[in-house]
Amino acid sequence: MDIKQRDQGSIAILDLNGRLDLSSGTMLKEHIKKLFEKNVTSIHLNLSGVDFINSSGLGSLVSIMKETRLAKGRFTLSNLANYVQEIFEITQLSHIFEIYTTEEEALASYQSVPAN
Amino acid sequence: MERYSLKYPSIPASEDLMLDDLDTLLDRLKLGREMKHKIMLVVSEAYTNAYLHGNQENPATTIKIDLTVNETEITVDISDEGKEREGLVNIENKKPAALFGENGRGIDLMKHYADLVRFERGAKGGLKVITVFFRLNKNEVKI
Numbered sequence: 706m707d708i709k710q711r712d713q714g715s716i717a718i719l720d721l722n723g724r725l726d727l728s729s730g731t732m733l734k735e736h737i738k739k740l741f742e743k744n745v746t747s748i749h750l751n752l753s754g755v756d757f758i759n760s761s762g763l764g765s766l767v768s769i770m771k772e773t774r775l776a777k778g779r780f781t782l783s784n785l786a787n788y789v790q791e792i793f794e795i796t797q798l799s800h801i802f803e804i805y806t807t808e809e810e811a812l813a814s815y816q817s818v819p820a821n
Numbered sequence: 822m823e824r825y826s827l828k829y830p831s832i833p834a835s836e837d838l839m840l841d842d843l844d845t846l847l848d849r850l851k852l853g854r855e856m857k858h859k860i861m862l863v864v865s866e867a868y869t870n871a872y873l874h875g876n877q878e879n880p881a882t883t884i885k886i887d888l889t890v891n892e893t894e895i896t897v898d899i900s901d902e903g904k905e906r907e908g909l910v911n912i913e914n915k916k917p918a919a920l921f922g923e924n925g926r927g928i929d930l931m932k933h934y935a936d937l938v939r940f941e942r943g944a945k946g947g948l949k950v951i952t953v954f955f956r957l958n959k960n961e962v963k964i
Contacts (some may be wrong), residue, residue: 727836728833728834759927
């Protein structure tokens with residue numbers, strides 16, 4: 706999986722491309738750990754390039770979401786492919802993640818719902 | 822009937838290689854996008870379990886994937902060489918994963934996407950996961 710970072714103000718936007726599985730999930734957690742070390746705790750993932758996710762990838766996202774909550778930050782997701790969205794719904798994870806249809810909607814939400 | 826067999830050492834790099842190979846094979850079989858997604862996900866979950874829990878990341882062991890394609894169904898067996906995991910035999914009794922848990926969703930997803938999931942003792946003492954995907958008809962709808 707490929708991870709590209711863009712910054713908008715205090716928000717780190719990560720574009721993910723490829724499969725989100727055991728090895729790439731670990732890589733993503735390492736990337737975000739480095740953001741936390743720089744006190745960046747507002748993180749948005751644009752998943753438009755993710756064409757495959759499994760339970761290991763989901764586990765990585767849950768781990769990141771919990772770490773972000775503990776750091777009083779925010780963790781948002783957008784642009785999920787239908788197949789990926791379906792997996793979030795089957796696993797009920799759509800209830801605990803902040804999921805937006807588009808990146809624009811997600812970033813706009815940071816104006817109205819700031820980090821804790 | 823068509824049969825295919827894939828085999829990988831239990832090393833981290835094998836996961837991507839296995840998914841690449843399976844992706845290519847399923848494209849070649851022209852099963853349709855929905856069926857391809859289901860098989861990719863279910864095999865990936867069984868493979869991860871075999872790698873982490875069966876073979877316990879021992880690079881001297883291997884994970885084997887056997888795929889059989891019939892007109893009526895596709896069967897994929899995923900076999901490891903580790904210790905048999907007795908607990909997995911009773912998957913019907915498995916509780917759903919905790920909502921905030923980081924693990925435990927793999928078998929739930931396998932049960933959801935495969936039409937049949939069964940666990941058996943493998944020939945070499947490891948675990949063999951048998952997964953079956955029924956086809957709608959000869960002219961399966963491609964989504």
